[in-house]
Amino acid sequence: MxxxxxxxxxxxxxxxxxxxxxxxxxxxxxxxxxxxxxxxxxxxxxxxxxxxxxxxxxxxxxxxxxxxxxxxxxxxxxxxxxxxxxxxxxxxxxxxxxxxxxxxxxxxxxxxxxxxxxxxxxxxxxxxxxxxxxxxPPDNELRRSRAKPGDWIYATGSLGDAGAGLDILQNTITVPQRHRDYLVNRHYYPTPRVMAGTALRRTANACIDVSDGLVSDLKHILNASNCGATVHVDRLPISAPLFESVGAQAAYRYALTAGDDYELVFTVNEEQRGNLETSLSNANVKATCIGQITGHAGQLDLRLYDERYSLPESSGYEHQFDHG
Amino acid sequence: MxxxxxxxxxxxxxxxxxxxxxxxxxxxxxxxxxxxxxxxxxxxxxxxxxxxxxxxxxxxxxxxxxxxxxxxxxxxxxxxxxxxxxxxxxxxxxxxxxxxxxxxxxxxxxxxxxxxxxxxxxxxxxxxxxxxxxxxPPDNELRRSRAKPGDWIYATGSLGDAGAGLDILQNTITVPQRHRDYLVNRHYYPTPRVMAGTALRRTANACIDVSDGLVSDLKHILNASNCGATVHVDRLPISAPLFESVGAQAAYRYALTAGDDYELVFTVNEEQRGNLETSLSNANVKATCIGQITGHAGQLDLRLYDERYSLPESSGYEHQFDHG
Incomplete structure (x- = not known):
């Protein structure tokens, strides 16, 4: 053979x-x-x-x-x-x-x-x-380009875990032993949010998955929709293992810039918000409201407890260059 | 950027x-x-x-x-x-x-x-x-597994050109200057037989494209259909540039074993033969009858002017391993 x-x-x-x-x-x-x-x-x-x-x-x-x-x-x-x-x-x-x-x-x-x-x-x-x-079904697809000013921005699951998992594997951070497997497995075995995706049909406006990092991927929505956004860093869904392992400041950076979480980030307007929360809860999907779409095209305004929040330079995860 | x-x-x-x-x-x-x-x-x-x-x-x-x-x-x-x-x-x-x-x-x-x-x-x-x-259209697909004993075996276009083109580029053969471009271009720019493929629907039984070489690819049909075949080497469609460049014996070897021609090899039963030749001619596709399917499962019988013809050992082109 x-x-x-x-x-x-x-x-x-x-x-x-x-x-x-x-x-x-x-x-x-x-x-x-x-x-x-x-x-x-x-x-x-x-x-x-x-x-x-x-x-x-x-x-x-x-x-x-x-x-x-x-x-x-x-x-x-x-x-x-x-x-x-x-x-x-x-x-x-x-x-x-x-x-x-x-x-x-x-x-x-x-x-x-x-x-x-x-x-x-x-x-x-x-x-x-x-x-x-x-x-x-026809005309049910969630597009990057359909966010509208006033839409609420949500993220499924938790953000930043996979990036910390990668850093653990590369020995650039050490974490308490009790959290290691959870974080490493979030890197090795990402969960595709299949049920969440179908639950969002007809209620969400725009959607993307977090492969390059929340900031990078949200910007794809903002560019395609010609909008801006305010994101409340203190409201980002961060897992207890990540928080406990690296502390709040590092956890925010992971959640904003680390890739490979494969959570969904989506927007929904005020009228559909109730329907959406019902569909997600029926599908047993946890989603957290992290901010709102604005009319300031291209501007992503990060806030920590209502103060302006800045990312360190050159954050982000630039390995992958989708053209489709 | x-x-x-x-x-x-x-x-x-x-x-x-x-x-x-x-x-x-x-x-x-x-x-x-x-x-x-x-x-x-x-x-x-x-x-x-x-x-x-x-x-x-x-x-x-x-x-x-x-x-x-x-x-x-x-x-x-x-x-x-x-x-x-x-x-x-x-x-x-x-x-x-x-x-x-x-x-x-x-x-x-x-x-x-x-x-x-x-x-x-x-x-x-x-x-x-x-x-x-x-x-x-439903149930129109040409399968490898549908050849039947008695079917005629056809090949589109000409066989062996691309293999000679590759050998020219690798300097393992030299050919008259007037034939060089034709053979090299057959290697560089293979023609997918799109019109031939649709013309064969409902008339051909089995079909495959020649990527690994006629013998290897025909064997995929024979294995999938649990049949054998007789192929008349002297009837293989060989282009004038290939014949003139390398002579009859080498041309036969190219036509039987060289890959990357992307011609179609297909089988058709006696009753459909007339319809098939009409559809191909309407689609302006040249196809040549090269032999016949037999009931001798797994046996490929090569004939040169009705004498048994043997390939040199270890011919064939084993670079690619389709599993689909």
Missing amino acids: KEFDLIKRYFAQGGHTRKDVLVGIGDDCAVAKVPENQHLAVTTDTLIAGVHFLPDAPARSVAYKAVAVNLSDLASMGAEPAWISLSLSLPHCDEAWIEEFASGLYELTEYYSVQLIGGDTVAGPMAMTITAQGFI | KEFDLIKRYFAQGGHTRKDVLVGIGDDCAVAKVPENQHLAVTTDTLIAGVHFLPDAPARSVAYKAVAVNLSDLASMGAEPAWISLSLSLPHCDEAWIEEFASGLYELTEYYSVQLIGGDTVAGPMAMTITAQGFI
């Missing part, structure tokens, strides 16, 4: 089986069916070892994250995930690594009823590209 | 604009609409510098080939191409290279009315992954 035939074996079945996949892995293309009266949402993200994940990250985490960041993009448009395609580039065939990678991948696809429908396995530097597809 | 923002600019518009793309590049996902009563065909291929293309290949060729190999996979299922997503990894930002790459990409997407709907641009070793999507 050739080296790469072995790799192929781990992906031959595609994990979870969906009825809308008519031809799965094994032919030149997959063939699938989009439900009537649904549109297709498509997103592609690439992760490269040493750029987007630590070269010694557990294989399960690498796979988990590669799937999660793509499902997170679907979630931030309000789409329900359906299928993924995987292109996997590996320098050599380490069977234990591949087995663990495949199990991390299938763990998440099984949970979200997503089928792996195809891809490619090539010899090369360790990297992977996933294209994820999902469904969304 | 950050280095990668420049790259982003070249892909911000997505080239050809289609009405079925509701949200193009610039948000977290693209949103698009599959026509009623059509299924979706999806394929993903990765090209890595030094593995799938020469590191000094012209940027226009790299882009052209990356798109062509994916459209070729759609064609071999009979699908009509619609959208592509591009993940591009580049070690640094060489603006002239990127401009040429973008123009090679758009040249092909424009020709086939395909829209670039998203993707990702990352810093890393030179590589690209394209996911291409297309439409196909």
Whole structure:
């Protein structure tokens, strides 16, 4: 058996089986069916070892994250995930690594009823590209460009944990032992906010997922919507482990600038606010109001207990350059 | 402007604009609409510098080939191409290279009315992954698994040119100057057989595109269909430039084992043969009958003027390991 035939074996079945996949892995293309009266949402993200994940990250985490960041993009448009395609580039065939990678991948696809429908396995530097597809009813998609002055800004879950987790792994910070696993796992195993995304349809105005950091990603909404925003730093959702580990000031910086949390940040107008809180609570999603959209195009006004708050220069996390 | 923002600019518009793309590049996902009563065909291929293309290949060729190999996979299922997503990894930002790459990409997407709907641009070793999507009426897809004993085997265009082109570029063969450009361009700018693919719907039984070499790829049909085949080497479609450049024996070896021609190889039963030749001729596609499917599962019987023909050991082109 050739080296790469072995790799192929781990992906031959595609994990979870969906009825809308008519031809799965094994032919030149997959063939699938989009439900009537649904549109297709498509997103592609690439992760490269040493750029987007630590070269010694557990294989399960690498796979988990590669799937999660793509499902997170679907979630931030309000789409329900359906299928993924995987292109996997590996320098050599380490069977234990591949087995663990495949199990991390299938763990998440099984949970979200997503089928792996195809891809490619090539010899090369360790990297992977996933294209994820999902469904969304016509005109329900959440756009970056639809924030309006007066909208309330919310964030799901908690912010900053993944950045602290990365710093722990890189030995640039040390934290109490009791908080280490939580923070490291938030870096290794981000939760795509799939239920939150679909719950936001028809109530939220604009939405994005936090991949580069709250400030960077919120600015994408502000630029696309030609608005500004006031964000209350003291209202940012920060986990107890992060607060206790690094203190308030560092926690604020992580929450504002660290990437890879994959929480959703979205805006909602006053009239829809009640509906939105009800849908989120029905979906069992925690979301925190962190500020408000303003008419001052391009201006992001950070406030700490109503005083102006400034970020240290050159904060932010510039590894990734989405063009889609 | 950050280095990668420049790259982003070249892909911000997505080239050809289609009405079925509701949200193009610039948000977290693209949103698009599959026509009623059509299924979706999806394929993903990765090209890595030094593995799938020469590191000094012209940027226009790299882009052209990356798109062509994916459209070729759609064609071999009979699908009509619609959208592509591009993940591009580049070690640094060489603006002239990127401009040429973008123009090679758009040249092909424009020709086939395909829209670039998203993707990702990352810093890393030179590589690209394209996911291409297309439409196909229900139950019209051409499968590898549907060849039947007695089916005639056809190949479009001519075989072996791209392999000779690669050898010319690597200085392992020399050819008369008058044939050089033709052969090199067949390597650099493969033609995806899009019209042939749709013309084969409802008449051909099995189909595959020649990426790894005729023998390797035909074996995928034989394995999936549990059949054998007789191929008449003297009937293989070989271009005059290849014949004149390398002579008959070497031309046969190229035609049987060299990859990257992206011609379609398909099978058709006796009753549909007339219909098929009519559809192909209406689509202005040249196809040549090269042999016949047999009931001898797994046996590929090569014949040269009715004598048994053997390939030298270890022929074939093993760079790529599709699992989809």
